[in-house]
Amino acid sequence: MADEQTSIALDNGRRRFLNWFLGTTAGAFFVSVTYPLSRYLIPPEVEESTAHTVTLALKPQEVKPNSGQIFRFGSQAAILIRTPNDELKAFAAACTHLACIVQYRSDISHIWCACHNGHFDLNGKNIEGPPPKPLEEYIVNVRGDQIIVNKRP
Numbered sequence: 001m002a003d004e005q006t007s008i009a010l011d012n013g014r015r016r017f018l019n020w021f022l023g024t025t026a027g028a029f030f031v032s033v034t035y036p037l038s039r040y041l042i043p044p045e046v047e048e049s050t051a052h053t054v055t056l057a058l059k060p061q062e063v064k065p066n067s068g069q070i071f072r073f074g075s076q077a078a079i080l081i082r083t084p085n086d087e088l089k090a091f092a093a094a095c096t097h098l099a100c101i102v103q104y105r106s107d108i109s110h111i112w113c114a115c116h117n118g119h120f121d122l123n124g125k126n127i128e129g130p131p132p133k134p135l136e137e138y139i140v141n142v143r144g145d146q147i148i149v150n151k152r153p
């Protein structure tokens, strides 16, 4: 009688452990599938930068035509571009799709997001791929040896 009760108690313990193990495994699998999917479908809110003006550590002559450089604009990444026409432009560098940091592609003279092959023209307009809206453009001024970038009012 006592052996039978011990055996039943052991079976219950094993059953509870198996139920717990299978439950947590199924839960972990569910989360591992749904979390990345939800992050893809619902883009994160990109925090607004509190900075309104940044003086870059670069000198204007250090930025070659048809090139781009990432810089910090407050707490956000931004990209400075010297276009093939020798014009300096700056944009928020967080892609408007899922906030990957964009880069400048000199081979096609586009701002490009490597995450999902998003393309922006030299006015920051989304022209190809999944980005839903243009990049925020900043105002660039050159004063002597300084590049000063401002947010638009």
Ligand code: FES
Binding pocket: 095, 096, 097, 098, 099, 100, 113, 114, 115, 116, 117, 118, 129, 130, 131
């Ligand atoms: S994050 Fe998807 S295209 Fe940039």
